[in-house]
Amino acid sequence: MSLTRVDMPDAHGHFGRFGGQFVPETLMPALEELAAAYEQARQDPSFDEEFRYYLKQYVGRPSPLYFAERLTRQLGGARIYLKREDLNHTGAHKINNTIGQALLAKRMGKRRVIAETGAGQHGVATATVAAMFNMQCVVYMGEEDIRRQELNVFRMRLLGADVAPVTSGSRTLKDAMNEAIRDWVTNVRTTYYLLGTVGGPHPYPMLVRDFQTVIGVEARAQILEQEGRLPDCIVACVGGGSNSIGIFHPFLDDPVRLIGVEAAGHGIETGKHAATLSAGQVGVLHGALSYLLQDENGQVLEAHSISAGLDYPGVGPEHSYLKDSGRAEYVAVTDDEALEAFQLLTHTEGILPALESAHAVAYAAKLAPTMDGDKIMIINISGRGDKDVPSISEARGKRSEAGESLMKT
Amino acid sequence: MIEKQASAGTRIDRERVVDAGFRSETAATGSGNRIDAVFDRLRLKGRKGLIAYITAGDPGYEATADLVLAMERAGADLIELGVPFSDPMADGPVIQQASMRALAGGTTPAGILGLVRCLRRQTQVPLLLMTYYNPVLHYGLAAFAADAAAAGVDGLIVPDLPVEESGPLLTELQQHRVYLIPFAAPTSTPERLARAGQLAQGFIYCVSLTGVTGAREGLPPGIEEFMQRVRVCTDRPLAIGFGIASPVQAALMSKLGDAVIVGSAIVSLVEQYAAEREMMLQQVSALVGSLKQAISQVD
Numbered sequence: 067m068s069l070t071r072v073d074m075p076d077a078h079g080h081f082g083r084f085g086g087q088f089v090p091e092t093l094m095p096a097l098e099e100l101a102a103a104y105e106q107a108r109q110d111p112s113f114d115e116e117f118r119y120y121l122k123q124y125v126g127r128p129s130p131l132y133f134a135e136r137l138t139r140q141l142g143g144a145r146i147y148l149k150r151e152d153l154n155h156t157g158a159h160k161i162n163n164t165i166g167q168a169l170l171a172k173r174m175g176k177r178r179v180i181a182e183t184g185a186g187q188h189g190v191a192t193a194t195v196a197a198m199f200n201m202q203c204v205v206y207m208g209e210e211d212i213r214r215q216e217l218n219v220f221r222m223r224l225l226g227a228d229v230a231p232v233t234s235g236s237r238t239l240k241d242a243m244n245e246a247i248r249d250w251v252t253n254v255r256t257t258y259y260l261l262g263t264v265g266g267p268h269p270y271p272m273l274v275r276d277f278q279t280v281i282g283v284e285a286r287a288q289i290l291e292q293e294g295r296l297p298d299c300i301v302a303c304v305g306g307g308s309n310s311i312g313i314f315h316p317f318l319d320d321p322v323r324l325i326g327v328e329a330a331g332h333g334i335e336t337g338k339h340a341a342t343l344s345a346g347q348v349g350v351l352h353g354a355l356s357y358l359l360q361d362e363n364g365q366v367l368e369a370h371s372i373s374a375g376l377d378y379p380g381v382g383p384e385h386s387y388l389k390d391s392g393r394a395e396y397v398a399v400t401d402d403e404a405l406e407a408f409q410l411l412t413h414t415e416g417i418l419p420a421l422e423s424a425h426a427v428a429y430a431a432k433l434a435p436t437m438d439g440d441k442i443m444i445i446n447i448s449g450r451g452d453k454d455v456p457s458i459s460e461a462r463g464k465r466s467e468a469g470e471s472l473m474k475t
Numbered sequence: 476m477i478e479k480q481a482s483a484g485t486r487i488d489r490e491r492v493v494d495a496g497f498r499s500e501t502a503a504t505g506s507g508n509r510i511d512a513v514f515d516r517l518r519l520k521g522r523k524g525l526i527a528y529i530t531a532g533d534p535g536y537e538a539t540a541d542l543v544l545a546m547e548r549a550g551a552d553l554i555e556l557g558v559p560f561s562d563p564m565a566d567g568p569v570i571q572q573a574s575m576r577a578l579a580g581g582t583t584p585a586g587i588l589g590l591v592r593c594l595r596r597q598t599q600v601p602l603l604l605m606t607y608y609n610p611v612l613h614y615g616l617a618a619f620a621a622d623a624a625a626a627g628v629d630g631l632i633v634p635d636l637p638v639e640e641s642g643p644l645l646t647e648l649q650q651h652r653v654y655l656i657p658f659a660a661p662t663s664t665p666e667r668l669a670r671a672g673q674l675a676q677g678f679i680y681c682v683s684l685t686g687v688t689g690a691r692e693g694l695p696p697g698i699e700e701f702m703q704r705v706r707v708c709t710d711r712p713l714a715i716g717f718g719i720a721s722p723v724q725a726a727l728m729s730k731l732g733d734a735v736i737v738g739s740a741i742v743s744l745v746e747q748y749a750a751e752r753e754m755m756l757q758q759v760s761a762l763v764g765s766l767k768q769a770i771s772q773v774d
Contacts, residue, residue, distance in 0.1 A: 086640050090634050092682055098664075252685055254662060255685065347613075351562060353635070
């Protein structure tokens with residue numbers, strides 16, 4: 067039996083040749099238990115009801131689909147809508163997933179949750195639900211990211227989470243994930259691993275996707291209501307890929323272009339980038355077979371991006387499948403282009419996007435002018451940029467020292 | 476000399492490994508695998524086995540070769556060579572750092588196969604590679620299986636490759652009579668243990684505790700009951716690893732299985748004496764000798 071795109075993955079978590087469960091034996095029973103608990107929850111109407119309740123009353127959903135009139139006029143092409151995940155409680159799409167998984171953890175009787183975080187958005191979203199559901203929470207975060215995202219570290223600690231600095235490897239998201247897995251393998255009987263993206267071993271890519279598809283389900287209904295038709299394209303940034311899968315998935319069977327935007331860092335040709343789908347090769351990291359940035363000996367390379375949330379050498383397996391099948395397109399934009407896009411959206415719409423989301427805006431700004439004025443584009447603004455203000459100010463400082471002018475007013 | 480050969484470019488190493496066609500000495504027993512031969516011999520003598528782990532290439536291929544020969548002389552029955560990986564998620568700090576040192580020194584999978592080929596001119600001790608899946612996948616499963624067999628590797632231990640995903644590698648390894656050692660963990664369900672028992676080649680790697688590699692004190696809780704659960708699932712030998720550092724622990728653990736695996740405690744000595752080769756070999760030999768003695772005195 068061949069699965070249709072929307073029925074993926076198979077019972078062992080395969081999206082075509084991607085995905086799967088590449089973890090130590092110690093964790094396999096925990097993944098089986100999680101998959102079974104999720105399956106049970108999925109068939110229980112009260113689970114969905116509770117999930118919807120928190121999304122509405124606690125997260126503040128539905129998030130608006132906002133017509134960006136000034137941006138549209140400035141770019142002079144497609145009509146641009148912004149899916150405002152930045153307006154969610156805690157400031158990003160990450161909370162959709164942490165609410166869903168915290169409810170699962172509760173059902174499974176786990177009182178301790180652990181998480182990895184890069185930019186800190188998933189860490190904050192996990193610490194938030196842990197506070198609300200009264201769970202013990204440990205967030206693993208690379209030392210380099212702790213430096214870059216001081217504000218989010220402080221927020222997590224205020225929320226009562228223990229932020230554990232990770233000093234191994236590149237001290238960023240991939241190393242935080244290694245450390246979270248090591249904690250889980252040690253405390254697997256009592257601990258729920260609340261993974262933040264559509265990566266990792268099955269069933270995570272599936273369940274995180276399912277919790278995030280609320281973004282696309284809403285966007286689809288909203289655009290039908292506001293424009294009376296489907297959009298022509300959807301643009302979203304891709305790090306691990308949870309916001310993009312969330313908005314893409316409900317449109318998989320529609321004639322809509324789906325465009326994922328990766329971080330090209332200093333430029334793909336420099337080697338300092340995080341463009342896994344654009345420049346990686348198939349490999350296994352953190353439990354799944356997917357595209358991966360690696361060297362000629364299969365060692366994982368350090369990624370680079372100005373955005374801590376995209377600074378990851380892997381990507382969710384379903385994106386690899388969507389790339390190879392040609393259903394979605396993947397492109398990359400540089401740190402500089404993202405910074406310019408941050409400025410563009412801030413100035414035209416008064417919206418500070420997260421640096422992650424600014425990557426989607428950057429590509430949209432290239433694409434929209436090439437489209438006719440009757441075409442419709444949706445950009446997923448996955449999070450808000452308050453957390454990035456220090457990074458942006460630092461980048462501005464460097465630029466003005468170099469005698470360049472970043473800010474076009 | 477080994478250093479020079481093994482560290483030459485990866486392409487060259489691979490060609491050498493393949494060209495060497497070093498297979499004449501692999502047929503030690505009926506199964507043609509040295510692992511079975513050693514466990515058969517241990518069983519006949521009523522002895523327990525000692526499996527020693529070091530990270531290959533830490534601090535250099537030549538040191539690894541010297542260590543293998545020294546550990547064999549000191550009483551190690553089988554030897555595991557760790558293939559360093561950038562993201563060793565099943566390892567504790569000691570082996571993580573050894574992996575980083577080995578990688579910084581330019582260690583590669585092809586280089587390690589070259590090292591094994593050289594070692595096979597001097598020893599018939601069973602050699603297993605403990606490697607994460609990605610370096611093998613990237614090398615190419617068929618090529619890795621062929622080259623590992625040609626070099627004289629007897630088995631692979633792949634901590635992030637559970638039974639569910641092991642099919643493609645297993646198929647390639649079987650063609651070359653290289654074993655894929657399955658794992659049993661304290662969390663494994665009876666169904667999973669039964670499956671590991673059925674598929675087991677060589678021995679079953681029993682993870683003594685829920686956790687990563689690294690020295691611990693004492694015995695993990697529930698270890699006896701766990702080993703009994705594994706025992707009823709298979710007639711293959713059981714090797715217990717993770718957390719075993721001292722002769723006292725090794726002696727206690729060896730009663731529960733057929734062999735004990737010691738890694739981090741040895742790697743710590745390698746790290747400590749990295750700058751003094753003779754001292755390093757002496758210290759490692761002394762530890763391996765005392766571990767071997769401790770498990771030999773068990774009734």
